[in-house]
Amino acid sequence: MQSVQIPLFVPAGTLVIVYLVILISGIHRKRKKRGSPFASDLLRSPGQSLLARIDGFNEEVQVCALVLILYPIMVFAMHVVQTYFMKIPESETRVAVSAAGVLVVISYFLLKLLRLLSKRRIFRLGYQGEVAVGQELNQYMSDGYKVYHDFPADNFNIDHIVVGPSGVLAVETKTRSTGTTKDRRADAVVTYDGRMLHFPKGSDHNTIDQAKRQAEWLSAWLTSAVGEPVDVRAIVAIPGWYVRRTSPDGISVVNPRQFDSLFKHIQPRPLPDKLFQQIAHQIEQKCRDVVPAMPDES
Known part of the structure; x- marks a missing residue:
C-alpha cells in the first residue's frame, strides 16, 4: 500500500509547495513598500476594479498551467x-x-x-468597454467638466461620474459582443423602448434598472455629503452599438460617440460654483484611493 501512495503523495506535496511559493510571492509584491515620489494617492482609472479582477484571474491561470505541465512529469x-x-516491482496496480x-x-x-x-x-x-467610454468622457474635461471613473460605492462601483454644465451624470457602461453574421450593421443595432434594451440575441432590463438605482444612490449620498439636494441623472453608454430609440421615455442610452450630441441637447441643470466644487471634492476624495505601485529594483 505504501508503494501505491508514494507516487501520488510526493507530486501532490510538490504542487502544494509550488502554489505556496506563487501565493507568498504575490503577497510579498503587494506588501512591499518603497519610497514613493507621489505626495498623494492617484485617481481611479476607467475599469480599475475590473482590472484588479483580471489580475487575479491571471494569477489563477498561471497556477493551473503549472499544475497541468508539472504534475504528469512529476508522477512519471x-x-x-x-x-x-x-x-519497487512494476505492477499493473501501480x-x-x-x-x-x-x-x-x-x-x-x-x-x-x-x-x-x-x-x-x-x-x-x-474593461475595454469602460476604457472606451472613459476616454470619450475625458475629452470633455477641457470644456469645464470633471470626470471620475470607477467610483467605489456600497458594494458596487459606478463606472463614470460626470460633473459639469449639464449637472451631475452617472454613466453606466454596457459592453456586449456583436454578432458574427455578414450583416455587421444589423448585428450591432440595439433597440431601446424606454424600459428595456433589445439586442439581436436577447433583451436586457437589468442595465437600465441598475443605472437608475446607482443614480438614485449617488444623489442621496451627495445630498448627505454636501448638505444640499443634488439631482443625478442616469445614462447608459453602449460602446460599439448603434442605439435605435423607439420611445421618448426613460433614461438616456447612447453610443459613447454620441456624448457630444447628448451634452448639447440634454436639459442643463447648472450647479452654483460653490456646490460644483463641493460635489467634485466629495467625489474625488472617494476616487483618489489608488496607492502608486513602485516597480521592483533590478
Whole structure:
C-alpha cells in the first residue's frame, strides 16, 4: 500500500509547495513598500476594479498551467525513481493508480482553467468597454467638466461620474459582443423602448434598472455629503452599438460617440460654483484611493 501512495503523495506535496511559493510571492509584491515620489494617492482609472479582477484571474491561470505541465512529469519521474532506484516491482496496480491520479488532477485543473479563461474574456470585454467610454468622457474635461471613473460605492462601483454644465451624470457602461453574421450593421443595432434594451440575441432590463438605482444612490449620498439636494441623472453608454430609440421615455442610452450630441441637447441643470466644487471634492476624495505601485529594483 505504501508503494501505491508514494507516487501520488510526493507530486501532490510538490504542487502544494509550488502554489505556496506563487501565493507568498504575490503577497510579498503587494506588501512591499518603497519610497514613493507621489505626495498623494492617484485617481481611479476607467475599469480599475475590473482590472484588479483580471489580475487575479491571471494569477489563477498561471497556477493551473503549472499544475497541468508539472504534475504528469512529476508522477512519471517518481514512478521511474521507484522502479529503477528503489527497486519497487512494476505492477499493473501501480501504473493504474498513477494514471488515475494524473487523470483526475488534470481533468480538474483543465476544467478550472477553461472556466477561468471564459471569465477573464468577459471581464476583459467589460474593461475595454469602460476604457472606451472613459476616454470619450475625458475629452470633455477641457470644456469645464470633471470626470471620475470607477467610483467605489456600497458594494458596487459606478463606472463614470460626470460633473459639469449639464449637472451631475452617472454613466453606466454596457459592453456586449456583436454578432458574427455578414450583416455587421444589423448585428450591432440595439433597440431601446424606454424600459428595456433589445439586442439581436436577447433583451436586457437589468442595465437600465441598475443605472437608475446607482443614480438614485449617488444623489442621496451627495445630498448627505454636501448638505444640499443634488439631482443625478442616469445614462447608459453602449460602446460599439448603434442605439435605435423607439420611445421618448426613460433614461438616456447612447453610443459613447454620441456624448457630444447628448451634452448639447440634454436639459442643463447648472450647479452654483460653490456646490460644483463641493460635489467634485466629495467625489474625488472617494476616487483618489489608488496607492502608486513602485516597480521592483533590478
